[in-house]
Amino acid sequence: MTITSTPFFQLDYGGKIEREIAHLIALFEESNFNTGPYSRRWLAIKLLEKDADILERVKGIEGGEKIIEIAHERAGHVESMLGEDFDLLTADRRYGYINGVVRQSLNRPLVDRVTLTDRIDNIVTHKWLGLPLFFAVMYIVFRLVIDVSAPFLDWIDAVIHGPISSWLSSILSFLSAPAWLSSLIVNGIIAGVGGVLVFVPGLLILYFFLALLEDSGYMSRAAFVMDCFMRIIGLHGKSFIPMILGFGCAVPAVYATRTIASRRDRILTALLVPLMSCSARLPVYVVFGLAFFGSRAGTVIWIMYALGIAVAMLAGMVFTRTLLKPDVSSAFVLELPPYRQPALKSVLIHMWENTSGFVRKAGTTILMVSIVMWFLLNIPWGVTNKQDSLFGRFSTAIAPVFAPLGFGNWETGGALVSGFMAKEIVVSSMSQIYLGNGDSQTAEPTTLAEDAVFITKGFVDATVSSAKILVSIIPGVDLVGDQAQTENTGLSSALQQRFTTLSAVSLLVFVLLYVPCVATLGAIKHEFGTSWAVTSAIYQTVVAWIIAFMVYQGGLLLGFG
Amino acid sequence: MFVQLIHLLESKENGLSLAEISRAMDAQPSAVMSMIYLLVQKGKLIEIGPDGKYCSTCGYESQCNVLATRGKRYMVAPIS
Numbered sequence: 001m002t003i004t005s006t007p008f009f010q011l012d013y014g015g016k017i018e019r020e021i022a023h024l025i026a027l028f029e030e031s032n033f034n035t036g037p038y039s040r041r042w043l044a045i046k047l048l049e050k051d052a053d054i055l056e057r058v059k060g061i062e063g064g065e066k067i068i069e070i071a072h073e074r075a076g077h078v079e080s081m082l083g084e085d086f087d088l089l090t091a092d093r094r095y096g097y098i099n100g101v102v103r104q105s106l107n108r109p110l111v112d113r114v115t116l117t118d119r120i121d122n123i124v125t126h127k128w129l130g131l132p133l134f135f136a137v138m139y140i141v142f143r144l145v146i147d148v149s150a151p152f153l154d155w156i157d158a159v160i161h162g163p164i165s166s167w168l169s170s171i172l173s174f175l176s177a178p179a180w181l182s183s184l185i186v187n188g189i190i191a192g193v194g195g196v197l198v199f200v201p202g203l204l205i206l207y208f209f210l211a212l213l214e215d216s217g218y219m220s221r222a223a224f225v226m227d228c229f230m231r232i233i234g235l236h237g238k239s240f241i242p243m244i245l246g247f248g249c250a251v252p253a254v255y256a257t258r259t260i261a262s263r264r265d266r267i268l269t270a271l272l273v274p275l276m277s278c279s280a281r282l283p284v285y286v287v288f289g290l291a292f293f294g295s296r297a298g299t300v301i302w303i304m305y306a307l308g309i310a311v312a313m314l315a316g317m318v319f320t321r322t323l324l325k326p327d328v329s330s331a332f333v334l335e336l337p338p339y340r341q342p343a344l345k346s347v348l349i350h351m352w353e354n355t356s357g358f359v360r361k362a363g364t365t366i367l368m369v370s371i372v373m374w375f376l377l378n379i380p381w382g383v384t385n386k387q388d389s390l391f392g393r394f395s396t397a398i399a400p401v402f403a404p405l406g407f408g409n410w411e412t413g414g415a416l417v418s419g420f421m422a423k424e425i426v427v428s429s430m431s432q433i434y435l436g437n438g439d440s441q442t443a444e445p446t447t448l449a450e451d452a453v454f455i456t457k458g459f460v461d462a463t464v465s466s467a468k469i470l471v472s473i474i475p476g477v478d479l480v481g482d483q484a485q486t487e488n489t490g491l492s493s494a495l496q497q498r499f500t501t502l503s504a505v506s507l508l509v510f511v512l513l514y515v516p517c518v519a520t521l522g523a524i525k526h527e528f529g530t531s532w533a534v535t536s537a538i539y540q541t542v543v544a545w546i547i548a549f550m551v552y553q554g555g556l557l558l559g560f561g
Numbered sequence: 562m563f564v565q566l567i568h569l570l571e572s573k574e575n576g577l578s579l580a581e582i583s584r585a586m587d588a589q590p591s592a593v594m595s596m597i598y599l600l601v602q603k604g605k606l607i608e609i610g611p612d613g614k615y616c617s618t619c620g621y622e623s624q625c626n627v628l629a630t631r632g633k634r635y636m637v638a639p640i641s
Contacts, residue, residue, distance in 0.1 A: 084563075085603060087603075088563055088599070088600075088603060088605075091563065091596075091599055092562055092563040092564065095562040095563070095592070095596055096562050098592065099562055099588060099592070102588070102589070102592070337564070338564065338565050338568075340564065
């Protein structure tokens, strides 16, 4: 921990509490609530703490009752997750901070009392061991996410493209639905939304482990360990906390920069946050990883995450020397809470909240884009070759831009453009383009009982396979042998025909780095203005193109093509 | 800090005094005291006398010489 002078201090109350504070502040702004002489942040904290005096005063302000009701609801939500009263949680943070300051400011006689937390910290925050350990932890997490979720991914894929497609086709033919409507539902919606929903098990596992790391107290250590690296790019460890949030979703991560005192640091952090690989990119990695790297997909995905961090550092160094020169040295006092056993309820709530957000997005944004995509792929009406459709023509026109990167086909160009709405749409678009013309009605008809047996048996098999894979993580135990290889899904097979391993890697790099999704750009615009949102979009796309170009052309020169 | 303090007291059947808590937590007694006050107010901790009895239920708390000499002790409030 280091302390330096700072012109403006704002205590960081930690992810969950900060999210609620930001939510209330946003509510004040949206409802034009007059906070009077109080700062918005201070008032939000006091309302969440249910400060009796403040509640009485706010009741007297127009719209105050509604604000209080929402504040109580949000505080109750945090209390149910963390199992403590809100005011106790904030007081805990304050005392933790004070304790951190006192420990750094006072020299006391050395007391021979080393706690278990101290012993663990001696290793995980070690000058040389800390960083490799952090990357090792993240590597294990991503291996677990990919390996353990792979059998479930196959199962959901089989269920969606088997019984569910078959049921819908039967219902539509029973209702004598027109052919175009059947095609829209089966080839548009099922292929698009279903192509994304298959990744729900992977996300559940990812969020489970991220919640586990956060609640155990390790994530604070990760921020501490990254401090030295962050200083190289003119930031400090505090900026790494929004970046860690960025592994989940860049939108809350951009808002989480509000805890950073300096505006310059906030802008720089927000520009780097989208380079952290968010969970929306995971479906793209998993599809390409399993198609081209099989059992080594976990390693490839880990490399993508590490590459995101590395590029963020390089970009930070460039920004620090050009647009965003350091102003004043900022403080970084981070309380390292004692390690504790994560509360299962809190972990499960965290896991469900994030995954349900993904599912909601599948039911709204991705559904909408899938429908629009289907129409664009079928206009002019009756077009048989998709390349002649409106979408195909537009994609063909922009495809040459991607040709030097190894994926100059119109399908990929179009999918990347649609991914601007949300990154997982890249997968749903590819599913629609490559699989959308499949005729589900040609499959042999099955009874409802047969489908039920198929679904149940598939689930049991997936559970057993995942359990075996999980146990096989223990060194010396191998219950899976060569069976760990996942089956090729329809999309994987289609991709293998159109990409080489090198062009697949190049595409993964491009997807990792190119323009943030529209929601992230909206958050950056809201926080810092249009010019920074435009800067973010342009610089990321240019960087993505250059690095993907280097990967592909460099690979060709080295004979990997 | 609060979690640490509660965990510390959970493991002590007869509670701990302010001095013992501040030593265990490696923090100044004045800093620890304000935390204890808050936890007592919230009903998380209870104050007991040196003999293990609840001071708040004793009518002679203000005149208790034992309490004045040896100070209060604190323990986690039993779950009712």
